[in-house]
Amino acid sequence: MISELLLRFVIGGIVVSMFAMLGSALKPKSFAGLIGAAPSVALATLSLTVLKRGKPYAAVEAQSMILGALAFMIYAWLVCRLLMRKRYPVLRTTSFALIVWLVCALGLKLILFG
């Protein structure tokens, strides 16, 4: 169990870091921002899930991920509006807005999958 969590941590850390490095090297900023929504966690998680639980289970996760991505889009749009129009601190704004992601993701899941 611990070794599996450690493997997840290392693989996830490596994949996310690689995408983050790519994003930090790209210009202009709006193009670099595309990498902020890279499927880094999904790549690490889906591959491990297929190996552990099989393809049908991973496919259900991928289907739910569509709703998570929709919630992410709402979150990013809200953060963009708040940072451009208000004078709120960046870390506080982006962190508190994670509640919006959670509400949207769970709300969409409840509406569409019950």
Added chain:
Amino acid sequence: MIVKFDLGSFRSTKRSEYATRFVFGGAVTVLAGVIADKFGPRIGGLFLAFPAIFPATASLVAKHQREKKQRAGVHGEQRGRLAAGVDASGTAIGCLGLIGFAVTAWKLLPHVPLWDSLALATGIWAILVVSVWFICRRLL
């Protein structure tokens, strides 16, 4: 504006910033796995698109911009916040690609080998985000 790849950014990024991204990325991947184990794939799948790394990335974008302006003798607080806002606008566009990735993976995973499915889904993500970004640049 043409898209550029700036290798100098690797030198200007501190080791602690790389470590932050690694730790956040690893933690979110573990979290997604644990949530799927506890609550099932329907809830766990949502967390494959959890923006946990985003606050750290946006803060680094704002910090780098602020420091750049301060070196030029200008108070860069506002510029830092705007840079993070522009980054977030790109991320919102990037989410269309993430949806494309998820749909491709959902449809292909049961029928196509794992690595082929993920490679195709990543290719769809890349094509979508670049296309939509260029379309937005033309229209806005």
